[in-house]
Amino acid sequence: MERILDVKDLHVSFHTYAGEVKAVRGVNFHVNRGEAVAIVGESGCGKSVTAQTLMKLIPMPPGEIKKGQILFNGEDIVKKSKKEMESIRGKDIGMIFQDPMTSLNPTMTIGSQITEGLIKHQNMSKAAARDRAIELLTMVGIPQPEKRVEQYPHEFSGGMRQRAMIAIALACSPKLLIADEPTTALDVTIQAQILDLMKELQKKTGTSIILITHDLGVVAEMCERVIVMYAGKVIETGTVDDIFYNPQHPYTKGLLRSVPRLDLNRDEPLTPIFGTPPDLLRPPVGCGFTARCESAMRVCQEIDPELNDVSTTQRAACWLQHPLAQNRA
Amino acid sequence: MIRYLGKRIIFMLISLFLIVTATFFIMKAVPGGPFTSEKQVPPEIKAALEAKYKLNLPLHEQYFEYLKGVVTWELGPSFTEKSSTVNDMINRGFPVSAHLGAQALLLAIFGGITLGVIAALNHNKWQDYSAMVIAVLGLSVPSFILASFYQYIFAINLGWFPIAKWEGFEYTILPSLALAASPMAFIARLTRSNMIEVMGQDYIKTAKAKGLHTFTITVKHAIRNALLPVVTYLGPLIAGILTGAFVIERIFGVPGLGREFVLSITNRDYTVIMGTTVFYSMILVVMILIVDIAYTLVDPRIKLSDAGKE
Amino acid sequence: MQNLTKEHFEPISVDLRQAEAIKRPSLSFWSDVWRRLRMNKVAMISMIFIAALIVCAIVVPWLTPQDYFTTDLAGKNKKPSAEHWFGTDDLGRDVFERIWYGARISLQVGLAAAFIDLIIGVIWGGLAGFYGGRVDEMMMRFADILFAIPYLLVVILLMVVLEPGVGTIILALTITGWIGMARIVRGQILQLKNQEFVLAARSLGADANRLIFKHLIPNALGPIIVTLSLTVPSAIFAESFLSFIGLGVSAPIASWGTMSNEGLPAMKYYPWRLTFPAIFISMTILAFNLFGDGLRDAVDPRLRK
Numbered sequence: 023m024e025r026i027l028d029v030k031d032l033h034v035s036f037h038t039y040a041g042e043v044k045a046v047r048g049v050n051f052h053v054n055r056g057e058a059v060a061i062v063g064e065s066g067c068g069k070s071v072t073a074q075t076l077m078k079l080i081p082m083p084p085g086e087i088k089k090g091q092i093l094f095n096g097e098d099i100v101k102k103s104k105k106e107m108e109s110i111r112g113k114d115i116g117m118i119f120q121d122p123m124t125s126l127n128p129t130m131t132i133g134s135q136i137t138e139g140l141i142k143h144q145n146m147s148k149a150a151a152r153d154r155a156i157e158l159l160t161m162v163g164i165p166q167p168e169k170r171v172e173q174y175p176h177e178f179s180g181g182m183r184q185r186a187m188i189a190i191a192l193a194c195s196p197k198l199l200i201a202d203e204p205t206t207a208l209d210v211t212i213q214a215q216i217l218d219l220m221k222e223l224q225k226k227t228g229t230s231i232i233l234i235t236h237d238l239g240v241v242a243e244m245c246e247r248v249i250v251m252y253a254g255k256v257i258e259t260g261t262v263d264d265i266f267y268n269p270q271h272p273y274t275k276g277l278l279r280s281v282p283r284l285d286l287n288r289d290e291p292l293t294p295i296f297g298t299p300p301d302l303l304r305p306p307v308g309c310g311f312t313a314r315c316e317s318a319m320r321v322c323q324e325i326d327p328e329l330n331d332v333s334t335t336q337r338a339a340c341w342l343q344h345p346l347a348q349n350r351a
Numbered sequence: 352m353i354r355y356l357g358k359r360i361i362f363m364l365i366s367l368f369l370i371v372t373a374t375f376f377i378m379k380a381v382p383g384g385p386f387t388s389e390k391q392v393p394p395e396i397k398a399a400l401e402a403k404y405k406l407n408l409p410l411h412e413q414y415f416e417y418l419k420g421v422v423t424w425e426l427g428p429s430f431t432e433k434s435s436t437v438n439d440m441i442n443r444g445f446p447v448s449a450h451l452g453a454q455a456l457l458l459a460i461f462g463g464i465t466l467g468v469i470a471a472l473n474h475n476k477w478q479d480y481s482a483m484v485i486a487v488l489g490l491s492v493p494s495f496i497l498a499s500f501y502q503y504i505f506a507i508n509l510g511w512f513p514i515a516k517w518e519g520f521e522y523t524i525l526p527s528l529a530l531a532a533s534p535m536a537f538i539a540r541l542t543r544s545n546m547i548e549v550m551g552q553d554y555i556k557t558a559k560a561k562g563l564h565t566f567t568i569t570v571k572h573a574i575r576n577a578l579l580p581v582v583t584y585l586g587p588l589i590a591g592i593l594t595g596a597f598v599i600e601r602i603f604g605v606p607g608l609g610r611e612f613v614l615s616i617t618n619r620d621y622t623v624i625m626g627t628t629v630f631y632s633m634i635l636v637v638m639i640l641i642v643d644i645a646y647t648l649v650d651p652r653i654k655l656s657d658a659g660k661e
Numbered sequence: 662m663q664n665l666t667k668e669h670f671e672p673i674s675v676d677l678r679q680a681e682a683i684k685r686p687s688l689s690f691w692s693d694v695w696r697r698l699r700m701n702k703v704a705m706i707s708m709i710f711i712a713a714l715i716v717c718a719i720v721v722p723w724l725t726p727q728d729y730f731t732t733d734l735a736g737k738n739k740k741p742s743a744e745h746w747f748g749t750d751d752l753g754r755d756v757f758e759r760i761w762y763g764a765r766i767s768l769q770v771g772l773a774a775a776f777i778d779l780i781i782g783v784i785w786g787g788l789a790g791f792y793g794g795r796v797d798e799m800m801m802r803f804a805d806i807l808f809a810i811p812y813l814l815v816v817i818l819l820m821v822v823l824e825p826g827v828g829t830i831i832l833a834l835t836i837t838g839w840i841g842m843a844r845i846v847r848g849q850i851l852q853l854k855n856q857e858f859v860l861a862a863r864s865l866g867a868d869a870n871r872l873i874f875k876h877l878i879p880n881a882l883g884p885i886i887v888t889l890s891l892t893v894p895s896a897i898f899a900e901s902f903l904s905f906i907g908l909g910v911s912a913p914i915a916s917w918g919t920m921s922n923e924g925l926p927a928m929k930y931y932p933w934r935l936t937f938p939a940i941f942i943s944m945t946i947l948a949f950n951l952f953g954d955g956l957r958d959a960v961d962p963r964l965r966k
Contacts, residue, residue, distance in 0.1 A: 074556075077559075079556055079559055079560060104565075107562075108563070108564060109562060110562065111559065111560055111561065112562030116560070117560040119553055119556065119557060119560075121553060124552065124553040124554065125553040125556070125557045127554040127557070127558070127572050127576070128651070129652075130572070131651075135557075138567075138571075139561040139563070142561070142563060142564075142567075143562060174651040174652065176651070176652050187557070190557065190561065193561075
């Protein structure tokens, strides 16, 4: 399968008054053409930073890409100049943000916020861009698009705004759509609508999607593959079935135990993962999950495990995969 | 919109009425009459003078006469300048003051916004630091001191500009610069902090994600949102420039209404004090209304109707 | 990696409770503010300058042999010397001594006006913004009416009627001065009160007092402090401005503005008579402005890095 995006050994740090926060510490993953991939993890695990780094949207400074490659269509985004980035953003990669209430400019009409990108990337005339904006609004399911196009964000509800955001992100038919917690700020009923819309649009346009979320329910509904991040690293990847039915990493297992499942034993109580992720200002030497892991071993404190193949589709970074630990798992 | 405007104008008239009333009674409460300095005046002349200035009437009649005068824009004769009326003085002085004020205001707005935007875009770089040093100095050095030093350095010592008077464009430069300094500094600081805040907003990230050029983002997305709060400050700013002109006109010998006003205070020229107070208030009330309307035009979230309130 | 032994794979006990421990020491809001303020050199220098100014204004007139009103026509317009550090004025009065009496007036006016503005402005703006609707309309309309008269006109009108003096100046400055603060507070409250955390507090049954003083005002503190930090210097400025046009305190008391006014015509020949008060006015206002800036940066959590 053709890889549209290949991230290799990505390191991202933020320089703060307290010191260097190593938010992303050597992340590897890829996205195939037309595929929907989820990146899941708790708040602060580096998933949003990773997503924003893909478009170089992190503020630099204080942010810095310390190391690694982001190959998009075979070209390294890390090496791209500001100008080259401008022609990739919006055109080849679109992005949807978490909070539709603050992600739209309050003093511009929805229409002009959609047409901006079209005029820039596709050299459309204002009138043509406006027609396209109406078309896009229809596509994302906004009624009366001719009227809505002239309205301001405050005249839209939260769900409507997120639909408008999707219209903006998809305006130039990007090859990759990054959705950073697109449903977190929305009502549950609206969440489902937005997810359905994204699925439908993906089918229609064939775009690849990276869905950043902490909601495993959303993942199961939308995606083919899952990347689990913890403390700035990828700790497990696999297909949705791999992750849901055969999780390897104790953290992944913990995540699954903390959400209700209808397909497994319903009598099993939900258990939270105790503790908080490590402070990335002083990342631990060994595995970041050691302090919270029930199966922690001495090696976990000393050496950080690498991602190893579990099957052809699944990989995990955990010492429990090691032959010497097999009897323990 | 029209209903809103009508309501605002009615309120404006009420404010003006209250201001006129307050001014009138405060001035009448002043101990000692206007002719206290001319005690030797024979009684019949004094009576004639009082009749001329309507001081012989009972207080309430004087008040109604004055209100009538304000409505018909006949502000009465001056006490000290026997040959002129207050209207003459305003007609004479105001164009000069308006010219100076407008020049200073434009300078303050454009200079301030430019300085603020440059500083914000180069946050924590030398451009930012130098712009903010200029701004903080502009805010800290009072205009009358700045004006004195401008006059001393650029007019008296270097001779680049005329020292005083108002006879051509070169005469307007030093007074405008002195008058604009502190509002410009204020706008610069305000613009800068708003810009920095706006640049950190999510919608700027959205704009970046669209692949827009930094310049487009700055102009179309950031500056407009950053300038909204600046617009609300324009009212007080205009007031500041109007009153600032009192000393600047005095230092540079500009024959404007501000100097006329300060003179009238020194001379206790009641009709002129009242007339100019009313006139200044009127300008300010109208300016505030204009600023409010301007704000609703630039910020689509605020509607001009009362129905929009929750 | 290669030398892993069986011992490496011994299980270790993990105290799950310990994992709950907070990793970074948490600072209280105000100690964090103080920490950041201390790191700001400019603000600290300004603070020291202001403190020194206050101490000197109290102590210097009391320690030195000269006074501010004794005239000495034989020794008029003297250059700065060991005897008269800042020279003498046109009546032979010691400028150094007069500067410190002027400092007393400036500081009194500045601090008193700022404090009164703060109290009235926060209450007025807070109530108007919080209740909104008709109350807001009435309160702000009243403020608009007062605001429509430039403060200098108010001051002038009051000065003519009342006894001139420091109290009158403070009264005159605050009678309309609080409106700026009230508007800022109102604007902030209007913006904040529809945000979720306020709705959350409201739904938990917080009363108006609690909402205003616990939720709204603290969140509006940044802009309130900025405005306050601008009020002190602007009151000092206003006093000197008034004195400069001859409407301030009356002779023989000297404020910095009066001294500048008297020094202006003599600028060409006796520059110290204008220069010293001018430097003191500017430096004082500058110090208050810079300190206020530092305080704002320290208080505003949004600027935290």
